[in-house]
Amino acid sequence: MDVQAEKYKLIEWITSLEDISLIELLQSIQQKTALHSFRFSDEEKQKILQLLEKSEADIQNGKVFKHENVMNEFKEQYGIGK
Structure with missing residues (x-):
């Protein structure tokens, strides 16, 4: 063919x-x-894995924000919903 x-x-x-x-x-x-x-290159895969590990560590250490708080800050900053 x-x-x-x-x-x-x-x-x-x-x-x-x-x-x-x-x-x-x-x-x-x-x-x-x-x-x-x-497809990701091997270098890209490694970087993604590192970012995931860092994210997991941040979660375990309480370095997170509530979605509601982030949205409220965003709305306040950009004058949305007033």
């Missing part, structure tokens, strides 16, 4: 579509595929 040729056939077919629900379905497939194809 010539993958490039098949891709071009799909592109031609997609550009001729008029059914919005089918286009939305294809967009949904694209988004899900993009999420699954994302």
